[in-house]
Amino acid sequence: MDSASYLKTLISRWGVELSLVALLALAFSLFQDTKLFETASAPITPLSDEAAKSVKDLVKIFDKAKLHQRSYLKTRSNEDLQVYNQQVTLVNTKMVELTQGVKENPEQQLPVYHFNQLVWGEFDNLNKELTAGKISRNPAQADKLYQTAEGLLKVSLAPKTAFLKFGGVSLSKAECAALVALLLFITMFISRQWHRDEFLEQKSESLTLKNRSLFLDTLLASMSEALIVIDQDGHFTQYNAAAQRIVGTRIKDVFNDWSLHELGFYNVTTGVPFSKEELPFYKALYGETVDDLEIFVKNAAHPEGMYISLSSRCINDIDGSIRGALVVFRDITRRKQIEKEYQKAREAAVEASLKKSDFLAAMSHEIRTPMNGVIGMTTLLADTSLNEEQKEYVGTVKRSAESLLMLINDILDYSKIEAGKISLDPQPFDLRFLVRDMTEIFKPVVSEKGIHFELTMNERSAWNFIGDQGRLRQVLVNLLGNAVKFTSVGTVELAISQFNQKNGKSLLRFEVKDTGPGLREEDRKSLFQKYFQTKDGMKVGGTGLGLSISKQLVDLMGGSIGVESVFQAGSTFWFTVELPQCQAQDLPRSSEVAFAKLFKGHVLVAEDQLVNQRVAISYLQKLGLTVEIAAQGRLALDKVRTGNYDLVFMDCQMPVMNGFESTREIRKFESEAQRNRTPIIALTANGVSSEEHTYKEAGMDDYLAKPLELSRLIEVLHRWLQPNVEVIDLSVIEKLQKFVVKDQNLIAALIEDFELSAPGLIQTMNEAASTGELQAVSEAAHALKSASASLGAKPLAELCQEIEDCNNSQKAKELVAQIELHYTRSLNELNKRKMIWQKSS
Structure with missing residues (x-):
């Protein structure tokens, strides 16, 4: 507590007593020192004209205010009240003028002060009467005011004796007594005022504490969570109704004469009752914190048993010592029942x-x-x-069988997706080759229906990526199949756009556009749900799973899929995926056989x-x-x-x-x-x-x-x-074994060149054979024949010669497929031989 607060407390509690002691001490000191008093006679300086006028104006203001106050009490006229309020306002102004008028004359200041107090007192009485609504005093009570005013206005001389000289100021004994009395009154007033404020403050704090206590009691009683406060001896000092419902009516006896068996707290996992040291609220007394511990409770209050979730914390004193513990727990029996039901349902x-x-x-x-x-x-x-x-009949039978197999795979794939058994197998692939190969499937159907098919993609861009081309093909086949199926007149277009990214990946956007019947808004919202089919879809058949599977596969690839459609004007199905780019040499060799x-x-x-x-x-x-x-x-x-x-x-x-x-x-x-x-x-x-x-x-x-x-x-x-047959003629490579090129065995160098160049040549043959460019096929086959013959791969070289002489595109495709297999075998055998020679050398 600082000095100011201490002084305030001292005056508020002992101000009256201290004032009396000070009064006696001062009076004794004043009258014991005779040198302080002497007799003198001095003229009283008359009031100035302005001060005298202010006194007269104050008397007139009071008379006018009293007149209109009386009139208002009788007539209740607002005009009278208004005039009265104006006089009250004027009083302040005139008092200030009067006080300023006697500022230079100290001997006039005290009488003027008393006069001002009388005026305020009279106006205070008038206000009280207004508030009460009736006149409650004798009109003669204002005579003292008039007498004081007359005294101030008289110009006379009066002897003044027994002046007190103190600090250059002369006071009479009466003035000294009045001053001491005034100081006493002020001290007592301040003391009582501060004492009253302190009393009201204490009363307010007490009321606040009671209200807060009532609020907390109400809050705790209404809480569904049980709350218990434990003292440092382990006794339950406070608890709410929820805690009593769970623990039982003898909750206050816990740790007194109640056994732990009667408390009935069991470990959920082991089913063994908790010992005293294992109980969470007992651990809290040693500073251990417990959060959401599940406990099984079976006691007299709950013989059938229940589950609770309990948390406990220690309660620390100001100095950090543990003074008790707070335990909160809630009934989770319903949740455990739901979990059991959920487990059964699962x-x-x-x-x-x-x-x-x-x-x-x-x-x-x-x-x-x-x-x-x-x-x-x-x-x-x-x-x-x-x-x-x-050939046409056989092709139709085969395509029909493959279509039926595709329907079966749709159902089986959806089952795999639901079971979480579908995973991606990212591998390097050529998207341009994949799209062209896939669109070949739809050419017969498109031709039969008399509609146009268009493929739009930038031929100058690189289309080599790493991804699951099988799943990508599946999505495209589903979307293109639907577009072709529902388009009777017009065009089906597959447009592919590539947006390069800085991180070595490309964002690919696939759009399948058709001029079919389009979709209604309500159909468009439900289109990607399983087994959903539009009315037109029900007519043409299908499982209703294709689009649902496509959406889940696109989601699995981290992309998005959607549809834009205008009824009777066609639809555009689109999806986007982001795939890493790769180089042409990373592409796997063709598997066509x-x-x-x-x-x-x-x-x-x-x-x-x-x-x-x-x-x-x-x-x-x-x-x-x-x-x-x-x-x-x-x-x-x-x-x-x-x-x-x-x-x-x-x-x-x-x-x-x-x-x-x-x-x-x-x-x-x-x-x-x-x-x-x-x-x-x-x-x-x-x-x-x-x-x-x-x-x-x-x-x-x-x-x-x-x-x-x-x-x-x-x-x-x-x-x-x-x-x-033997894929490598060992007699050829044995002749090359003794040659060395740049500190490297010639055979090893030739094998390395063969491994780097052959895949590109085979890829060129594949693409050229698909487009019927037999000259390009022949040139690539000739280059591969030379490399194969130099390493003794005679079967591969003979196949290359056969392709050089081939004039049929279909036959060229079949031979290229065989070249792929022979190349793999030849390379494997060459690498084996190279390892043997390296070990022997």
């Missing part, structure tokens, strides 16, 4: 999803098995000598379906292999035991013994008989769950999905069988 949903997956797997197997026969036999038929009409006797060996095909048997036999025989058939798993096991095969193709679903059981028995037999391991390739029509690890666990080495794809079949055979 388990039911998972079970339903598994059943759906099983159904889709079964459906996939049942449909894909005959589709394998349809597509396989049409592929074989297309490889025979056919006239133009027959054709039938050729590329392999040698003896293979066993375990397949129960007759059509699938014929497809497998024809495919494998055309690739140069000897084939045997086993109609079921038991027969396949017997053939492996008694025969010798370079490779086994094992169908997974067969009667008597399925492919998984047969494979396990074969591996068991090989282990017991100490025979070499025969590679086993799974044949599966399961389009949903064909994960590689499933077949690995059964002992299979690889797998092929039905319908069989020739490129995939050749790829698998290449991994597990030897080629039909």
